[in-house]
Amino acid sequence: MGKAIGAFERRLVTGPSAFDRWLERLRAGDAAPTQDFGPDAIRGAILFAGRADCIRCHSGPLLSDGEFHMIGVPTAGGGAPSDRGRLEGIERLQRDPFNAAGRYSDDPQGTRAKVTRATAPDPDAWGRFRTPSLRSAAATPPYMHQGQLASLEDVIRFYDTLEGANDLDHHGERVLEPLGLAEGERADLAAFLRGVQGSLPDPALVGDPRTEQPDKNAESGPKSAVPGSSNPGSGT
Numbered sequence: 260m261g262k263a264i265g266a267f268e269r270r271l272v273t274g275p276s277a278f279d280r281w282l283e284r285l286r287a288g289d290a291a292p293t294q295d296f297g298p299d300a301i302r303g304a305i306l307f308a309g310r311a312d313c314i315r316c317h318s319g320p321l322l323s324d325g326e327f328h329m330i331g332v333p334t335a336g337g338g339a340p341s342d343r344g345r346l347e348g349i350e351r352l353q354r355d356p357f358n359a360a361g362r363y364s365d366d367p368q369g370t371r372a373k374v375t376r377a378t379a380p381d382p383d384a385w386g387r388f389r390t391p392s393l394r395s396a397a398a399t400p401p402y403m404h405q406g407q408l409a410s411l412e413d414v415i416r417f418y419d420t421l422e423g424a425n426d427l428d429h430h431g432e433r434v435l436e437p438l439g440l441a442e443g444e445r446a447d448l449a450a451f452l453r454g455v456q457g458s459l460p461d462p463a464l465v466g467d468p469r470t471e472q473p474d475k476n477a478e479s480g481p482k483s484a485v486p487g488s489s490n491p492g493s494g495t
């Protein structure tokens with residue numbers, strides 16, 4: 260089951276974006292804006308990697324460091340956060356008989372198994388969430404683990420002002436500081452995020468699995484109304 264889910268997830272990829280095409284040209288020495296990656300998106304990219312320092316966590320090809328951080332987004336209903344985030348994830352992982360170090364693993368001495376054994380339920384993991392990829396995030400509102408922010412503009416306003424943020428002090432170190440952006444700069448960041456939108460995964464992969472997908476190999480003709488009833492001769 261785990262491998263089937265892994266194989267499925269590896270097919271949920273998005274295509275190259277306007278930003279990737281612009282980067283290609285930049286590597287060849289041409290920094291000029293393009294039709295779909297305009298001057299505002301370029302200013303946004305410079306902010307993202309520069310003064311706004313989004314790249315501290317949203318780095319690499321997926322625009323994620325793959326790590327967990329507590330960024331204190333206000334909860335959906337207001338009030339104190341109750342989702343223990345990574346801490347709960349680690350506890351579940353350790354109890355799970357199907358984890359990479361478990362008796363059903365086909366590689367109990369492998370790297371994943373070692374990482375699993377070494378991942379302790381550290382109280383510091385409370386309320387941390389994995390940095391999500393920002394590839395094609397523009398197409399998938401709402402945002403954050405509870406979907407508590409409705410639009411990219413809301414997300415940018417949050418980072419800009421940190422209004423209503425919870426528990427940002429971690430060992431006396433602040434994970435985030437308000438950015439104090441100008442209005443135009445907020446719009447530039449949004450233009451950049453829209454510019455990292457590539458083609459989306461095949462809709463057949465992300466639809467409701469209970470809905471029968473049109474079978475490309477089948478002859479066109481009336482389809483059975485009841486999924487699964489179209490195979491009377493299977494004899495099983």
Ligand code: HEC
Nearest residue numbers: 311313315316328332388389390391396402403404414418
């Ligand atoms: C300290 C690390 C860190 C920094 C710096 C950071 N982010 Fe994030 N970002 C995160 C984490 C962690 C989440 C997920 C939080 C959650 O789900 O509660 C997130 C979520 C997001 C999301 C929502 C994605 C989704 O699909 O829900 C967007 C958009 C985003 N960040 C953009 C930015 C921008 C723009 C900046 C710079 C202004 C930035 N981030 C700076 C760690 C960071």
